[in-house]
Amino acid sequence: MYLLIINSRSGGGAGLRTWHTVEAMLKARAIPHEALFTQSADSAENQVLHALARREDWRAAIVIGGDGTIHSVLGALRRRGVPLGVIPAGSGNDTARGFGIPLTPEAALDNALQDRCLEADLLSGADGLxxxxxxxxxxxxxxxxxxxxxxxxxxxxxxxxxxxxxxxxxxxxxxxxxxxxxxxxxxxxxxxxxxxxxxxxxxxxxxxxxxxxxxxxxxxxxxxxxxxxxxxxxxxxxxxxxxxxxxxxxxxxxxxxxxxxxxxxxxxxxxxxxxxxxxxxxxxxxxxxxGALRVLSPLAAAGAQGAAGPCHASG
CATH class of the missing domain: 2.60.200.40 (Tumour Suppressor Smad4)
Known part of the structure; x- marks a missing residue:
């Protein structure tokens, strides 16, 4: 089961448009998923924590949004040990670039479903991760x-x-x-x-x-x-x-x-x-x-630093 975390307003509305594309692909492939629309950056972490706590078989949490949307849920993903997938739909999309994730929804979804992870570091400070x-x-x-x-x-x-x-x-x-x-x-x-x-x-x-x-x-x-x-x-x-x-x-x-x-x-x-x-x-x-976060990335298959191979949520 995949948790899709969607910021509809990300990228000036690109988040919602991208979700419609991704939703159609998930349904066509009969891939089990649940959609979670974040209301705000302040509430996103609690929303995601509550969603992840409902079951133990999450394969990944896939964010449809920009770097700010990803930022808002890092604490929840780290706490629950669930890998991060990214389908970029923001202004900068530097997280996607940094992990070699394609910028098109179709290719980014294909990457997120490959089950290949990198172990990534996080920056920790007084304001979070x-x-x-x-x-x-x-x-x-x-x-x-x-x-x-x-x-x-x-x-x-x-x-x-x-x-x-x-x-x-x-x-x-x-x-x-x-x-x-x-x-x-x-x-x-x-x-x-x-x-x-x-x-x-x-x-x-x-x-x-x-x-x-x-x-x-x-x-x-x-x-x-x-x-x-x-x-x-x-x-x-x-x-x-x-x-x-x-x-x-x-x-x-x-x-x-x-x-x-x-x-x-x-x-x-x-x-x-x-x-x-x-x-x-x-x-x-x-x-x-x-190594505080696992990220679904095509670089894992290429043997990049931090590559962890197949990744599965620890629950």
């Missing part, structure tokens, strides 16, 4: 601005989720100011002046495919950190095209770190996000929880 990245500073402010904008809905409506983030970058660049930041990685503290952003990553990309930590691997037990500091607004603007291909990591004003725990403290309050969802403006402290 995160799968892709915890970002703070400029790019977090971009996400906050995009999520509160009208242009996000318009871009989603035309299938151009990444364009919303590009507009958000230009929007945020006008008002955002850099400041000093302290980053402590595995107990070693470093201070950076005129810091723009600090991103703690478990997967290579966020923001619709921006390769902020291209070397990040979901199952290596480590967090990858990107700090951008000591540059002007113009230099920051020129930096972003290099992030699309991950070429920024070699630049002198980009510092890359790696460790099992990371704390970030900006000199002035700065927004933070986890999987694109707001985490407030308090200083960050996150740690890696190795």
């Amino acid at each position: 995160t799968l892709t990245a915890v970002a703070s500073g400029f790019d977090a402010q971009v996400a906050v601005n995009v999520n509160n904008s009208r242009y996000k809905r318009l871009c989603n409506a035309i299938g151009a989720g990444r364009l919303a983030y590009i507009i958000g970058i230009l929007h945020t660049l006008i008002t955002f100011k850099s400041c000093r930041v302290s980053v402590t990685c595995d107990g070693r503290e470093q201070t950076f002046d005129r810091a723009w952003l600090v991103s703690v990553c478990n997967l290579p990309s966020y923001g619709g495919g921006l390769l902020i930590c291209p070397q990040a691997e979901s199952g290596d037990g480590l967090l990858d950190v990107c700090v951008v500091h000591g540059i002007s607004r113009g230099q920051l603007l020129r930096l972003f095209p290099t992030v699309v291909k991950g070429k920024h990591v070699a630049l002198p004003y980009v510092t890359m770190l790696r460790g099992r725990s990371v704390a970030v403290h900006f000199a002035q309050p700065r927004h933070a996000i986890g999987d694109g969802e707001g985490l407030g403006t308090a200083p960050l402290a996150v740690r890696c929880e190795p």
